[in-house]
Amino acid sequence: MKYVSTRGTGELGRFSDVLLLGLAPDGGLAMPEHIPAFSPQTLEALRGLSYPELAFRVMRPFIDDIPEADLRRVLHATYHPDVFHSQDITPLTRLGAASPGQGELYLLELSNGPSLAFKDVAMQFLGQIFEYVLERRGEQLNILGATSGDTGSAAEYAMLGKARVNVFMLSPRGRMSAFQQAQMYSLNEPNIFNIAVEGVFDDCQDLVKAVNADADFKARFDIGAVNSINWARVLAQAVYYFKAYFALGLPPGAEADFSVPSGNFGNVFAGFLAKRMGLPVGQLIVATNENDVLNEFFSTGVYHVRPADRVAMTSSPSMDIGKASNFERYLYLIAGSSATHTLSWWDEVGQGRPVDLRGTSHWDEVKASGLLSGRNTHQGRLETIRRIDQQCGRLIDPHTADGVLIGERHQRRGVPMVCLETALPAKFGDTVQEAVKRAPERPERFAGIETAERYFDVLPNDVETLKAYIARKLRETVKVQEPA
Numbered sequence: 001m002k003y004v005s006t007r008g009t010g011e012l013g014r015f016s017d018v019l020l021l022g023l024a025p026d027g028g029l030a031m032p033e034h035i036p037a038f039s040p041q042t043l044e045a046l047r048g049l050s051y052p053e054l055a056f057r058v059m060r061p062f063i064d065d066i067p068e069a070d071l072r073r074v075l076h077a078t079y080h081p082d083v084f085h086s087q088d089i090t091p092l093t094r095l096g097a098a099s100p101g102q103g104e105l106y107l108l109e110l111s112n113g114p115s116l117a118f119k120d121v122a123m124q125f126l127g128q129i130f131e132y133v134l135e136r137r138g139e140q141l142n143i144l145g146a147t148s149g150d151t152g153s154a155a156e157y158a159m160l161g162k163a164r165v166n167v168f169m170l171s172p173r174g175r176m177s178a179f180q181q182a183q184m185y186s187l188n189e190p191n192i193f194n195i196a197v198e199g200v201f202d203d204c205q206d207l208v209k210a211v212n213a214d215a216d217f218k219a220r221f222d223i224g225a226v227n228s229i230n231w232a233r234v235l236a237q238a239v240y241y242f243k244a245y246f247a248l249g250l251p252p253g254a255e256a257d258f259s260v261p262s263g264n265f266g267n268v269f270a271g272f273l274a275k276r277m278g279l280p281v282g283q284l285i286v287a288t289n290e291n292d293v294l295n296e297f298f299s300t301g302v303y304h305v306r307p308a309d310r311v312a313m314t315s316s317p318s319m320d321i322g323k324a325s326n327f328e329r330y331l332y333l334i335a336g337s338s339a340t341h342t343l344s345w346w347d348e349v350g351q352g353r354p355v356d357l358r359g360t361s362h363w364d365e366v367k368a369s370g371l372l373s374g375r376n377t378h379q380g381r382l383e384t385i386r387r388i389d390q391q392c393g394r395l396i397d398p399h400t401a402d403g404v405l406i407g408e409r410h411q412r413r414g415v416p417m418v419c420l421e422t423a424l425p426a427k428f429g430d431t432v433q434e435a436v437k438r439a440p441e442r443p444e445r446f447a448g449i450e451t452a453e454r455y456f457d458v459l460p461n462d463v464e465t466l467k468a469y470i471a472r473k474l475r476e477t478v479k480v481q482e483p484a
């Protein structure tokens with residue numbers, strides 16, 4: 001399988017190349033040249049497979065530059081019950097019917113991995129496949145990232161003990177939840193560097209951009225990223241849509257709907273990919289919080305990104321975005337894989353202007369694509385957490401609550417609605433406490449984590465200081481031996 005950029009015609013190589021690439025040289029995102037689809041018969045052959053075996057069958061068509069046995073081995077190591085604390089890896093739980101006469105509501109549990117958020121599902125794969133590809137190439141990678149919480153901890157837990165990968169993770173000093181801080185800063189590992197920046201999340205992101213803009217530094221120190229535009233993350237997430245679909249036990253061809261708490265559009269795009277691969281997905285619901293650029297697009301046909309200073313801080317903070325990076329992949333497919341259209345749209349975006357599809361054939365394509373949306377607020381989150389707790393005896397986190405409420409609004413008679421659980425309530429204890437007046441339970445391995453020793457360095461919001469820090473740490477770190 002060859003990969004191309006959403007904005008150009010040049011080839012980007014094969015899977016292992018785009019794995020390490022980040023953005024394409026023209027600023028676009030990597031996409032497979034075409035999307036192979038299962039026929040109804042080949043789809044049926046996937047029913048009942050174990051998670052790693054299903055992952056192999058779903059991902060293999062997109063990863064043909066790695067020997068079959070090696071890819072299988074990587075997937076079996078990644079999707080192991082010891083890592084995800086469940087034999088099913090992503091178990092499906094029935095919540096019941098939200099209101100009489102409506103279809104059944106389900107929760108797809110994606111958050112039982114090491115950092116208690118769905119990002120683990122893809123990031124754990126990234127950790128394993130990075131190690132494999134870097135080993136084969138005799139290379140090493142220094143990941144530089146910025147986090148407001150979930151991405152950073154998922155990345156750090158995924159790269160633990162990986163000899164060829166170091167992680168430099170910037171976070172805004174004192175601005176993450178107590179649990180998130182403890183989760184990251186309690187790691188005392190030779191290849192993990194937590195950097196608390198004197199600033200806000202946007203400052204951290206700007207620092208990452210500034211380091212990446214220095215091409216010499218970037219090449220000299222093998223700087224890379226694990227952000228949500230990485231194709232391998234999107235691909236790995238498509239697998240659990242298949243897993244959930246088969247767990248529903250529907251007759252062949254019957255549709256299921258999915259509701260997805262959305263920020264950067266990575267998770268819901270993976271669902272769209274699954275649909276394009278032939279999975280009978282009916283509606284895909286894009287659930288947003290008060291930062292509703294995506295809801296605005298799906299309800300009006302106008303996509304207008306917001307500058308960072310117009311992004312509100314909400315109680316589902318991992319969805320606080322003003323632009324959705326993976327959205328470019330969706331519009332590229334909507335335009336029939338046209339880089340020309342994508343390029344002209346993102347020209348507009350780059351100049352702060354809206355992409356307006358009203359009255360065009362592309363808008364008809366959007367409406368035919370099955371994606372719908374809705375927006376939730378703080379009050380709606382609290383009420384949903386409380387109601388699902390009372391009616392179903394199940395505590396959910398604020399992001400999942402956005403998905404559940406918007407999912408219920410779009411429910412169709414007789415069609416199951418699967419709501420993706422994107423984090424465990426323990427991660428966002430304050431909001432859950434506000435909703436149900438009690439603290440959420442947390443997995444035993446995180447008991448008392450707030451009192452654990454913390455390992456992090458504080459740096460000023462200054463790019464030269466950051467570069468000097470990275471250079472110094474890498475000199476101190478024992479370098480990987482080149483293969484003879």
Ligand SMILES: *Cc1c(COP(=O)(O)O)cnc(C)c1O
Nearest residue numbers: 150262263264265266267318422
């Ligand atoms: C990252 C995240 C999201 C948003 O997912 P996208 O793929 O960026 O749309 C939603 N909920 C939680 C808990 C997250 O960590």
